[in-house]
Amino acid sequence: MTAEARAPRSRLDPEPVSRRDFLGLAALWAAASALGFALIGSLRLPRAAVLSSPSKKFRVTLPESLPAGQAFVPPGRAVALFRDAEGVYAVSLICTHLGCVVKSTPTGFECPCHGSRFGLDGTVAKGPAPQPLPWHKITGGAGDYVVDESANVPQGTRLKA
Amino acid sequence: MSGQQRPSSALQDFARNLRQAPRRFLETVFRHGPPRTDRTRSTFVFGNVFLHLHTARTHRWSLRWTTTLGLGLVSAAAFVITLVTGILLMFYYKPYPDAAYQSIKDIHFVVPTGQFMRNIHRWAANVMVVAVILHMARVFYTGAYRAPREFNWVIGMGLLVTTLGLSFTGYLLPWDQLAYWAITIGANIAQSPREITDALGITEWADVGGLQRQLLLGSDVVGEEALIRFYLLHVMLLPLLLAALLAVHFWRIRKDGGLARPAGADQRLGPPPGDTYPVFTEAPQKTYQLAAIVRGRTAAVGNGPENTLPSMPHLFYAELGVFMLTTLICLALSLWIDAPLKELANPNVPENPAKAPWYFLGLQECVSFSAFMGGVGIPLIVLVGLGLIPYLDREDKGTGEWFGGPGGWPLVRRAVLFGLGAAIGVEALAIRCGWLREWFPDIPQLVITFVNPGTILAALYAVFSLFEVRRRNSVRAGALALFTCFLCGFVVLTVIGTHFRGPNWDFFWSPADWPKH
Numbered sequence: 001m002t003a004e005a006r007a008p009r010s011r012l013d014p015e016p017v018s019r020r021d022f023l024g025l026a027a028l029w030a031a032a033s034a035l036g037f038a039l040i041g042s043l044r045l046p047r048a049a050v051l052s053s054p055s056k057k058f059r060v061t062l063p064e065s066l067p068a069g070q071a072f073v074p075p076g077r078a079v080a081l082f083r084d085a086e087g088v089y090a091v092s093l094i095c096t097h098l099g100c101v102v103k104s105t106p107t108g109f110e111c112p113c114h115g116s117r118f119g120l121d122g123t124v125a126k127g128p129a130p131q132p133l134p135w136h137k138i139t140g141g142a143g144d145y146v147v148d149e150s151a152n153v154p155q156g157t158r159l160k161a
Numbered sequence: 162m163s164g165q166q167r168p169s170s171a172l173q174d175f176a177r178n179l180r181q182a183p184r185r186f187l188e189t190v191f192r193h194g195p196p197r198t199d200r201t202r203s204t205f206v207f208g209n210v211f212l213h214l215h216t217a218r219t220h221r222w223s224l225r226w227t228t229t230l231g232l233g234l235v236s237a238a239a240f241v242i243t244l245v246t247g248i249l250l251m252f253y254y255k256p257y258p259d260a261a262y263q264s265i266k267d268i269h270f271v272v273p274t275g276q277f278m279r280n281i282h283r284w285a286a287n288v289m290v291v292a293v294i295l296h297m298a299r300v301f302y303t304g305a306y307r308a309p310r311e312f313n314w315v316i317g318m319g320l321l322v323t324t325l326g327l328s329f330t331g332y333l334l335p336w337d338q339l340a341y342w343a344i345t346i347g348a349n350i351a352q353s354p355r356e357i358t359d360a361l362g363i364t365e366w367a368d369v370g371g372l373q374r375q376l377l378l379g380s381d382v383v384g385e386e387a388l389i390r391f392y393l394l395h396v397m398l399l400p401l402l403l404a405a406l407l408a409v410h411f412w413r414i415r416k417d418g419g420l421a422r423p424a425g426a427d428q429r430l431g432p433p434p435g436d437t438y439p440v441f442t443e444a445p446q447k448t449y450q451l452a453a454i455v456r457g458r459t460a461a462v463g464n465g466p467e468n469t470l471p472s473m474p475h476l477f478y479a480e481l482g483v484f485m486l487t488t489l490i491c492l493a494l495s496l497w498i499d500a501p502l503k504e505l506a507n508p509n510v511p512e513n514p515a516k517a518p519w520y521f522l523g524l525q526e527c528v529s530f531s532a533f534m535g536g537v538g539i540p541l542i543v544l545v546g547l548g549l550i551p552y553l554d555r556e557d558k559g560t561g562e563w564f565g566g567p568g569g570w571p572l573v574r575r576a577v578l579f580g581l582g583a584a585i586g587v588e589a590l591a592i593r594c595g596w597l598r599e600w601f602p603d604i605p606q607l608v609i610t611f612v613n614p615g616t617i618l619a620a621l622y623a624v625f626s627l628f629e630v631r632r633r634n635s636v637r638a639g640a641l642a643l644f645t646c647f648l649c650g651f652v653v654l655t656v657i658g659t660h661f662r663g664p665n666w667d668f669f670w671s672p673a674d675w676p677k678h
Contacts, residue, residue: 046379054382078509098353098536112514115529128528131606
């Protein structure tokens with residue numbers, strides 16, 4: 001061993017890493033990063049790739065005698081259908097605040113959970129709801145319609161009856 | 162010596178050993194005699210894996226019942242009770258929609274003692290929530306969060322949140338109307354960051370809210386995936402988290418030198434009882450334990466003579482008493498009032514009003530102003546504010562004294578008046594006159610999110626506290642004012658949510674005025 005190799009080195013000029021240490025450290029870091037990536041990968045587990053959810057489309061037959069401005073709520077669905085002179089439209093009954101099912105009243109809709117009120121066209125009149133009730137897309141005609149809860153249309157869009 | 166001692170036969174040895182076996186067995190379990198001397202009392206503590214979370218001797222100040230009111234112990238005891246009864250309930254509970262409801266009905270009506278166990282579980286959970294809040298208030302008002310106990314205060318906040326999480330996930334499991342709509346509302350609160358991202362128009366790229374909701378529900382809709390996730394949280398993840406935090410919480414009490422006590426505690430306690438023998442009759446200047454690896458001084462240095470008593474029996478009997486009292490309270494409440502079970506979950510019709518259990522009604526009141534601010538923003542502000550208290554209040558005058566000694570109580574009284582007054586005032590305004598949406602129908606949602614009765618109240622409390630800091634020239638005064646205000650706000654909102662809100666979350670003076678359906 002020469003004298004130069006033993007000369008004290010500063011912190012800025014550290015001892016060169018020996019081959020054995022280098023291999024050891026490389027193995028350690030490789031193992032650690034493999035574990036890290038495996039952990040990050042497994043964090044995806046709680047988010048399912050395929051979500052179970054019932055069909056968002058359903059068929060409905062509007063009663064002939066439904067008066068204008070009165071809501072028709074198909075059993076088991078959170079949608080209100082209306083018929084007036086201009087046509088048929090479907091308003092969602094799921095409160096845009098925290099997801100409770102709102103009740104249809106002669107003047108609009110009211111939410112039992114936190115007191116949001118909506119007008120007949122779904123506009124927010126009062127309370128914490130941040131958005132108006134959306135209008136859903138309707139297809140079909142002559143009393144038989146298909147409502148698609150996953151597709152929204154601009155407020156005021158009616159299907160000509 | 163003189164006579165020939167007859168060697169005993171192996172058979173006689175066997176008979177003698179057999180006779181002595183029970184006594185020997187006990188000796189091997191406990192290793193030392195009954196705890197009658199100070200020495201055996203000490204070994205009783207440090208020779209036992211469960212008891213050695215405690216020190217072998219306890220300061221006399223910590224043993225006074227006014228020091229803690231036993232509230233931390235009540236919380237821990239209630240946790241143990243929920244653990245035991247919860248495991249028993251798991252024998253019959255089935256985490257699947259509708260089956261869950263039927264199994265709770267079975268537990269209530271068919272399983273022997275099932276109704277009693279479920280009642281105890283529910284009441285112990287309620288006792289735990291109350292005790293944790295009161296315990297936090299006790300620690301705050303006696304200044305016990307100060308150095309070196311700052312981080313234990315933060316751990317305590319983690320315990321508070323975990324306790325509330327356990328309560329929330331607990332009442333989701335019966336799959337009745339309360340459970341179903343609470344899951345719906347809870348998942349939508351998790352989704353409420355959309356209120357901000359929608360207003361900014363960035364939901365498409367950064368849908369934090371949607372991701373949170375999906376992680377909670379495991380689906381787009383509330384159903385079996387959601388129930389099994391909340392079941393997992395309730396019986397596994399949260400209890401494990403709580404137990405881990407609890408272990409750290411207890412351990413740190415010991416490592417931080419026991420309970421906080423005022424500087425003059427020893428003088429105020431007077432001489433120790435005649436039949437006790439203090440250790441460290443003089444203040445040691447050095448102790449040599451672990452000297453090679455631990456930096457800094459041990460808690461014993463400079464603290465002598467120690468005004469301590471053996472933990473066995475003085476501390477342990479008191480703890481046993483608190484534990485038994487907690488059990489008694491839970492049993493009495495269980496015999497008196499049954500745990501509620503509403504109708505089977507109906508995804509088409511929420512209850513009207515749909516009310517959470519009492520401890521979340523203050524939150525529900527905040528949420529009725531804005532989903533994001535009430536459900537995420539304000540709770541976060543309160544938690545950050547509480548967690549910062551020990552790092553902002555670095556004074557040491559009045560540590561260990563209720564309300565920081567004389568002068569503290571008048572300040573707290575003023576803060577109570579302001580806290581109650583501001584909360585009632587803001588609520589009265591919102592109830593009588595409505596809020597921004599009714600005054601300006603076209604107002605942007607972001608304004609309502611950030612300017613609503615909840616945020617106004619929080620801002621009023623912050624301003625009042627800063628005013629007290631300036632007036633008293635003391636950060637401690639501000640902390641006292643802020644904590645007291647938040648406690649008062651919590652009480653006012655909870656009372657309004659519990660008693661004065663009816664169908665459609667409208668205001669009613671009494672439930673008797675609710676409209677008939």
